[in-house]
């Protein structure tokens with residue numbers, strides 16, 4: 001569930017509806033820099049109506065999914 | 074109450090450092106800095122004192138307003154600090170201008186200019202017939218750690234001023250403060266009282282949680298602009314220009330996207346000056362005034378955020394006829 005939503009947010013953000021994303025995709029592969037990850041976390045906070053602490057470094061989609069699951073648990 | 078802006082002025086120190094110049098101090102690149110911030114160069118006080126640029130900006134504003142320093146009733150200087158803790162920078166400007174009015178500094182970090190306008194507005198409630206100089210000045214190059222590439226590249230030095238007089242330019246204004254030492258902090262000298270234990274002296278330079286400040290900044294611009302525009306009884310379409318605090322182009326673009334306001338409405342100077350703290354908004358305002366871009370009846374929104382954490386925004390309806 002969280003993963004699908006993250007993919008949707010990512011595709012909107014990149015404006016690429018066909019973007020291939022897996023749990024193992026890294027932000028680097030997706031050509032996103034560290035400020036893009038901050039932007040994505042902000043969008044996810046709005047979508048999931050939660051506040052997300054960015055205390056760990058986010059490298060992969062799995063990291064983000066883990067962070068959100070923790071926040072909404 | 075309200076006031077009109079009858080003159081603007083600004084000053085930048087002579088020494089310009091490009092991103093490439095900074096590669097001498099630490100491992101960085103023009104590509105990294107431009108893509109993360111939009112900053113290409115910044116001005117640094119090397120030959121000038123902080124007072125020098127403050128004075129130059131003030132004189133330019135007085136000249137533009139066609140008034141004499143003796144006519145000033147108040148000098149407010151938004152700044153993190155001048156060349157000395159005391160006298161205040163405002164008092165030293167007053168001395169050099171040979172003005173005779175009360176003068177003091179105001180610390181609201183990068184939001185200082187808007188805080189200065191709000192305070193001035195309160196003085197106009199007491200007496201309409203005042204002339205107030207608000208001169209915002211910061212030399213961040215003296216407050217950042219030149220060994221820390223993640224913060225040093227962001228800032229620059231500068232001064233921006235406005236002369237306020239009886240009038241009706243100010244349509245809405247809003248300030249916020251949420252105390253927070255962790256996000257952005259510049260520690261101060263600890264003192265050497267004999268009873269103070271020999272603690273390890275912390276670095277006196279700027280400390281910042283970049284991600285947290287970034288998120289705070291985007292939210293601040295969005296919330297404050299929505300609020301002041303509503304207060305002024307207008308919509309974003311009615312605004313001719315928005316002058317945001319020039320901290321990071323990515324912050325401005327993010328806020329623009331969220332608010333669905335075209336980037337063309339945002340006045341920018343970040344590429345050549347970086348983040349000049351309190352001076353950033355009046356520096357852009359003065360540039361636009363000098364370039365003849367401001368016409369009577371135009372609506373301009375200002376929006377700032379910074380250490381404190383503080384934020385401030387306002388809507389002005391420009392009335393000054395020509396530069």
Ligand SMILES: CC(C)(COP(=O)(O)OP(=O)(O)OC[C@H]1O[C@@H](n2cnc3c(N)ncnc32)[C@H](O)[C@@H]1OP(=O)(O)O)[C@@H](O)C(=O)NCCC(=O)NCCS
Nearest residue numbers: 034035101102105183222223226283284286287320321379
């Ligand atoms: C400061 C800011 C640009 C940092 O952006 P960021 O992309 O999140 O940067 P990070 O600190 O996460 O660093 C990302 C990487 O770039 C590196 N880096 C940092 N500064 C660098 C520089 N000047 N040159 C090259 N690399 C740099 C970091 O070491 C890090 O490398 P690593 O991943 O190998 O550890 C951003 O957080 C920001 O602008 N925040 C708001 C700050 C602000 O406006 N403050 C004033 C408010 S008034």
